[in-house]
Amino acid sequence: MFRKRIPLLLTFIAGMLPILSFLFRGPALRDEDPTGNGILHVSDTFERWMVILAAAALLLGVVNVFQVNLRKISNRAQGWPYALVFLLALTITGFFGLWDAFSRASNTAWYAHAAYNWIVEAGFKPLQATMFSLLAFYVASAAFRAFRVRNVEAAILLAAALLIMLGVNPYVVRALPFLPDLTQWTLNIPNAAAQRGIIIGAALGAASMALRILIGIERSYLGLQKGE
């Protein structure tokens, strides 16, 4: 009863609130905002509470990181040195982050902030930028594979891609002045039509899924078994 009914009821209430707040208005719940929508206020409060849940879950995540990686190191499992680097980075960054957070008012605040800042600026951000910049190479390799003309669909894909790429190239545009208009037409008409088709289908799919969750038909995310 409690394992099944309570989570489903909570899901229903939490799921209905944003819908009701979007469609209806209720009496204001706060004196400082007499014209406010009471339902929206409750819905927003629920949304803010999610931060508390996320913080608790994050703690669970950190514990799991230590458990899994310490086990990997002690078993000398495949890739254990990476697990060691991971744990060291987590511990050092966590230590300086907490020191920075808790020493704001003390005399050591400057050291803590400088150390944490250095880790973020000199270590974390360049690593992030490196990962993101890999996209340029991956786009090239994916395009190389996709543009091999093996069938009609691949030929159409290649033709469309060439049209778009050449249409924004200033040298080509100087030789073929009609190309930018053709490029824009391709983007605005066939491309937008296909995208809107996908968006409408996805929106209806999401709404259908949401309804299945609200009325309790879809429950696999709760870990409930069939028949429960």
Added chain:
Amino acid sequence: MESYRGSLARPGAALLWLALTAAPAAAQGGSGWGIREENVSALVLFIVFSIVIVVSIRLARMGRPLFVRRIAGLNAVEEAIGRSTELGRKVLYVPGIMSIDEVQTLASLAVLKHVAKHTAEYGTPLDVPNKDPLTFAAARETVKEAYLEAGRPDLFSDDIVHYITYDQFAYTAAVSGIMVREKPAANFLVGSFYAESLLLAEAGQGTGAIQIAGTAEVAQIPFFVVTCDYTLIGEELYAASAYLSREPVMLGSVKGQDFVKLMLLAWIVIGLLIATFFGNLALQGWLQPQ
């Protein structure tokens, strides 16, 4: 049908009906209750959509045969797991990078349950790295339950579903590392993805793994199409749980969704004709919720 006896369909429908009828009535009483006039078109669509879906589910419950078109990506799920089993390598499942409040993540968890059930039955190793802590907690419960349902709770361990980090690119680096070092034979990238989609899919492609992706993020679909063997596009992702479970009640909701799509298509054509021949765009404002 038996399995959904405990659902909230009846109390849910009653509550929904109460909300829909009580609010306008209360509005006349001047107590601050009322319909938000700017979103009345959304309310109409919501009511129509809900009725069509509920009726479709009811028809499915009555045993009316339902046809749902073949979705290649979902048919390939077992093939991908079977390949991993034959090669003795793990299955990698990435449930997207968003939290549990994203519908795509919930759809992904439903697919994860199906995948986990099969890996449990075949005794194939499964790896589910997570970026969001709430998704991590839900994924762990889902996989644990799938192993229990498959009758192999002994195969479940905390290492299967594990947390990595909340940072998008650090997570991408870690998952790419798993793909390159541990060479899973099947990669599932199902859920909500952003800039990391191509980084993950291309890293997996480089290892020769069979890749099944699914997302409703329009900007990421082309990346998955060119780098993965199968891609669930938009609505296919949301239909996945119904398609895989083959439960008539779930399939009924998918049929209802198709019917609403048909109604919307007709609505678009009617609007197009009105705008073209009569130049009347008054409906446009009504259809635009604030």
